[in-house]
Amino acid sequence: MTRLGDFAKLLALGATFGALGCGGAAKVAELEESPVGTEVIVERSAGERPDWITEPPEDDDGMKFFSGGEEGYVDYAMGLRMAKAEAWQELGESVLGIWSSLLQASEVGGKERLQQYARNFQELAVKEISLSGTEVEERYYEKVAVKTTYGVEYHYNAFVLVKVPEDEYHTAQLRALEQLRNRAKRENNTDAEEFIDEAIQRLNEIEG
Numbered sequence: 001m002t003r004l005g006d007f008a009k010l011l012a013l014g015a016t017f018g019a020l021g022c023g024g025a026a027k028v029a030e031l032e033e034s035p036v037g038t039e040v041i042v043e044r045s046a047g048e049r050p051d052w053i054t055e056p057p058e059d060d061d062g063m064k065f066f067s068g069g070e071e072g073y074v075d076y077a078m079g080l081r082m083a084k085a086e087a088w089q090e091l092g093e094s095v096l097g098i099w100s101s102l103l104q105a106s107e108v109g110g111k112e113r114l115q116q117y118a119r120n121f122q123e124l125a126v127k128e129i130s131l132s133g134t135e136v137e138e139r140y141y142e143k144v145a146v147k148t149t150y151g152v153e154y155h156y157n158a159f160v161l162v163k164v165p166e167d168e169y170h171t172a173q174l175r176a177l178e179q180l181r182n183r184a185k186r187e188n189n190t191d192a193e194e195f196i197d198e199a200i201q202r203l204n205e206i207e208g
Contacts, residue, residue: 031147042154043143050140052161056090062166065137066090069159076141079158084136087162088126095125098173102199110191117192120183121176128172129164137163174203 027040056065068086073079099121103114138161146153177196184192 028145028152031145031152034147036147036149038147039144041142042145045140045142049142050138050159050161052138053140053159056161059166064094064164064166064169065161066094066164067159067161069157071157072155073158074155076143076156076158079156080139080141080160083158083160084162087160088130091129091162091164092122092126095173096122098203099199102202103195105202106195106198108191108195108198110189113189114192114195117180117184121173121180124176124179125172128175129168132165132168132172134162134164134168137161170203170206174200177203 025042027042031038031040052065052067053069056067059065066087068083068088068090070079070082070086073082096118099118103111103118108114140159142157144155144157146155177200181193181196181200184190184196
């Protein structure tokens, strides 16, 4: 009698070939005559690779865009999570760049001490953006068959494009600055207080 575990494996195997379809199965068959290391895409999201994978769209229609991608994951869900994480990392780097620009344009003293707040600003702003309900704009994936010395193995390439409303992007930074101003007051860091007040004013001018 077939064990339950064996039956589950058979179901999984059938699902794999069902997902591949005729075209994907034919591509896998071609790998038998190919050199080790040959890769073929046997399944993908509709259409070709979108342009945003290598170049996110310019800010448009009140939205900002950040993309992330990961390749070579055996588990699709894990690849997708890592792709999202990379997109959020890009968002965080963008926020950190705002802090650097504000600090560079400022004439307040103690700039070296102010750098200690940079990562806090980034973390607080990204947290605020995540709480605002930012959503994934697009997802794209590929299932890839790879010829190995042991046969054929599969992995996934996953890519995510995240959109952030510009007003949320701006508001999140202001909220982060307000929290840091409270911290500066507690620490009696007058240079930080002066800079943060100035930064809030500059951000409001930019938004206005």
